[in-house]
Amino acid sequence: MQDRDVTIIGAGIAGIMAANTLRKKGMKDIHVIEKSKSVGGRLATRQIEQGKADHGAQFFTVRTSTLQEYANDWVEKGWVKHWFGDPYPRYTSVDGMNHLVKRLSENIQVTLQAKVMDIQEVSGGFQVTLDNDETFKTGAVLITAPVPQAVELLQNHTLTLNAERMKELSNIQFQSSLVGMFTLSESTSLPSNGHVDEGLPEGVERIVDHQKKGISNIPVISVYMEGEWSDYHFPHQDNLTLRAIKKSVADYFDPLHVQEEQLKKWRYAQASSMINHSYVNVHQVLPLYVAGDAFLRPDDQAGRTRFESAFLSGIDAGNQIATMMKGI
Ligand SMILES: Cc1cc2nc3c(=O)[nH]c(=O)nc-3n(C[C@H](O)[C@H](O)[C@H](O)COP(=O)(O)OP(=O)(O)OC[C@H]3O[C@@H](n4cnc5c(N)ncnc54)[C@H](O)[C@@H]3O)c2cc1C
Structure with a gap:
């Protein structure tokens, strides 16, 4: 070189x-x-069967004019969309967060x-x-x-x-983050934007249905576990961690509908x-x-x-x- x-x-x-x-x-x-x-780093998107899931950042928020100018330009180019959130929009990439970095x-x-x-x-x-x-x-x-x-x-x-x-x-x-990804045979009962981060069971930070988010042809769900839960379970075997995640979110989708499952382990997710x-x-x-x-x-x-x-x-x-x- x-x-x-x-x-x-x-x-x-x-x-x-x-x-x-x-x-x-x-x-x-x-x-x-x-x-x-x-x-892309922590702006990560994975192909699973015929579907797709973001398993790092799901969206970005904007508090500065510098990022706002870029965000407006990306919306105009059709690279990102306003996903949800008023008056503070959550922007997301139209085909997975990783693709935004690929374009840039x-x-x-x-x-x-x-x-x-x-x-x-x-x-x-x-x-x-x-x-x-x-x-x-x-x-x-x-x-x-x-x-x-x-x-x-x-x-x-x-x-x-x-x-x-x-x-x-x-x-x-840095705290770690464990993210379970599940393809389902049936759609979830999540809201129409496919995002939930409130009123969730202990240890669960966020659930996203990527079909409802608009980036996947089939229901692929990412379940984000909180930092402390993730630090504790980080050394455990993947199959045991996935089982624990499914048990935690059984009210949101039936574990019997899971067709394929994968775990992403982020050692360094966010700084404390x-x-x-x-x-x-x-x-x-x-x-x-x-x-x-x-x-x-x-x-x-x-x-x-x-x-x-x-x-x-x-x-x-x-x-x-x-x-x-x-x-x-
Ligand atoms: C699970 C999760 C969910 C998140 N959700 C959100 C969200 O919804 N909204 C939001 O705004 N933020 C979110 N974040 C945070 C956001 O993703 C990060 O803050 C941001 O992407 C970090 O970007 P970065 O470039 O600083 O680091 P990174 O994206 O980590 O990039 C660093 C790169 O360096 C590479 N690297 C490291 N060491 C070496 C080496 N020795 N040689 C070569 N390459 C190396 C790595 O492979 C990596 O690609 C989330 C993060 C995680 C993990």
Whole structure:
């Protein structure tokens, strides 16, 4: 792989928005490295039999004019729709949340199924090593992996890191999330928009019927379990966890109608504490940035990790790196 000006680790919404922002600022030599088979990260959509299910974020809300402008444009292009919620709309992608990130990454160079294993400091920047032992040099690095994974990647004694910032990052904890996906032989009794997040049994956070949501031809249901429930059940066998989930939501669909079931285990779903800035440079001198959903603008209105915080963090980090690289 040839050397790059800017390397972005992670093709979630933060990484892809950072890459788009750098391009807008006239920087061309940007390369995104993603360990999974697809872009999107926690904006994840899965094909199950003839159906489809979102099993990461279901929707996004908008509290800033920056995201509102993009959302209006995406609605106009037919990429997203107003799903429900008045006066605070929940927007969702018309064909699964993952497809929105795919659309946004059309002009971005992304290497998939490549995990960054190591970042070393070298003259003029960094040397990045992938899990296939490939190495390349880069002038700047932006890590957008969930913070605990970013911290793990930075446990490297050749890097001259800012100890205070690293300490701040090391204190960020994430909760896990378990999501059961079920294809059913019959439709559910969920409301016509297919979404319920109130009055649910203990441990259940949200239930979504994707046929009613409008992204699936057949009834595919995602059941989201709460953070504490998920942390407790995370080590258990998948079949036992799925059985427990079905038992919890038996009032919403009959377990006998389940035809196919799958479990998604998110080790890092959402942060329980946040950084009060939309990105940080963890290096004492060189551009080695960390961004993502746990990095909130100081005036953030919601105070939690979500699509919008990741989206804005990526844009802000991209702008900062463009400014810094042009000054070098
Ligand atoms: C179950 C669940 C439900 C949610 N529901 C909602 C919701 O309804 N509304 C909402 O607004 N938000 C929701 N969220 C939160 C939202 O999905 C996230 O805040 C947002 O998608 C995070 O984006 P990101 O780019 O910061 O991180 P991610 O999407 O996690 O992207 C980071 C990427 O980095 C990659 N990566 C990590 N380490 C490496 C490495 N070493 N080398 C290469 N690649 C690497 C990962 O594979 C990943 O693709 C939900 C999240 C979960 C898990």
